[in-house]
Amino acid sequence: MAARATPLTIPEPPAELQRPLLVDNYRSFGWISNRVCSLTEGKAPVWWWVLFIPSVLALGMLLFMLGYQISTGVGVWGNMHPVMWGWDIINFVWWIGIGHAGTLISAILFLLRQRWRTAVNRAAEAMTIFAVMCAGIYPALHVGRVWYDWWLFPIPNSNSIWPQFRSPLMWDVFAVSTYFTVSVLFWYMGLIPDLAVMRDRARTRIRQFAYGLFALGWTGSNRHWSNYEKAYLILAGLSTPLVLSVHSIVSLDFAVSQVPGWHTTIFPPYFVAGAIFSGFGMVLTLLIPLRSIFKLEDIITLRHIDVMCKVTLATGSIVGYAYGMEFFIAWYSGSPYERFAFINRALGPYWWGYWTMIVCNVVVPQLFWFKSLRRNLVVVFIISILVNIGMWFERFVIIVISLHRDFVPANWGYYSPSWVDICTYVGTFGLFFTLFLLFIRFLPMIAISEVKGVTPQSDPHHPLGGAKIKEMALHE
Amino acid sequence: MNNAPKPYGIIAEFRTAADILHAAEKVRDAGYQKWDVFTPFPVHGMDRAMGLKNSKVGWFAFLGGVAGYTTGMLMIWFMNALDYPLVVGGKPMFSPFYAFPPSYELTILFGAFGSLFGMLFLNRLPRLYHPLLKNRRFALVTHDRFFLVIECADPKYSEAQARKLLEEAGSRHIEMVED
Structure with missing residues (x-):
């Protein structure tokens, strides 16, 4: 009984069981604000201009190409019977x-309480918005007569005819426009507290006015945080089914049709996995250089890179499984057209497209089983680019290879893109990088208040949460 | 006419998350109503320390979602089955199955608007003027400081008592804020 009298002590868990820090080197709150905001303050560095000027030139080329296509017609593209969906739809699906x-990072990982997401979610959400803008250009333009695009929306017109909702193409209109709108809302809501950070640091009148206006008078009140966190949770809960539905509906544009190679039930989950796979590729491509240039290694740590590589590996393997399953079903279905379509993929005139896809999407990501490679930034950067090349070829394989061999050999053909196709695609990179460079120049590319919230000193029940800032020597 | 600035409240500065959490518990227990805590990030456990109830944002999102789903279904039924019925591929004029994907997207769209604007409405934002935003030290609230404000409008408010309470809670810097 005497043992009861001794006070209960909770032993510290052993070092190997303690969670690694999300922000390295015990950085203080002030350091996080200073480091992230410093990227947007002062003069733009030379490298920024070196990237920005070519991006704007490419954007100009995009506008020229769109103008040329609108004024001349879709004939300037390489789309030709039987391949009536070419680079336009490939690039639409690729960008979206x-x-x-x-x-996924902002919503699903939030619901799964993956707190490491705070370091990368802002830049990834910006990437989402700009990528959807690039994607949206293609369906709007490929209808041919752009001035009738508004017929896609449920607006009364002089013919009294309404949009035809039995078509998955109409579902796509609603899915993509909802996706864009909700992504912007989610992104902006996350920005509100950080715009207040920028407002309180602003030295010039213009910055004070602009950041002050968009911060909506945010004070950091806990009564506000309480509603804010609830709204953020709900938006994450709404965005999760949204992100799963958008690419499912994109895949239904294909799967609802009768074309061999498109008419499969595996498409929705397979498209979603492929989308997340390519998206993580792009996040890694963007963030690996940025964390070095901006010296953000303490916020976007090697562990973050490591975890994102694991997601890439997992989704890449799902995609590889789907490729295998498509072949199995083509054989198992007993349909001669299906069998022909799949043998033609691997051995037909576009065999090089198929095998580029297999190497980039299935073989190369398997290197991420090795921890040393997941933490080698050069290797990860190269693989992240290969992933996006592979995913571009996946859409090429699905769209062009399925279409170029129709049911009747008289309909067969061979598709090649025109120079307008290629220049338009390069131009969308101009749009994407112009917007992304403006974003990192004028807005905080790290979610400042969220990152502060995952430091050890932010937890009032943690030893570092107490009044020990001086003693523990938080690093400025 | 009296042009002298009216006091808005008493503001106390804290240096750590634990300090502000314990101070909030003391102010809550002292029975104040019109007071608030200002932090650079949401502090874990602060809602309970302040005695706040669950946020009502969920109702706005829910109503938005219901409105979105209903709008989608009614719109598609009206357009494709009532106002201009058109046979396409022998499919029924209206079926909840083909109307589902657009209605599902509208549920999410309206629900998202509901949660963002519900949050702004409940917080009475945008509010570009606020007495605290004039206070020089308060600008650090978005940097690394934590503040507790008791408003003069609180029925229990007395400057001496509030100052004593906040000093006991461990604040090193207390001042008055003008309206």
């Missing part, structure tokens, strides 16, 4: 797929 990683 890239966007999916941003929503």
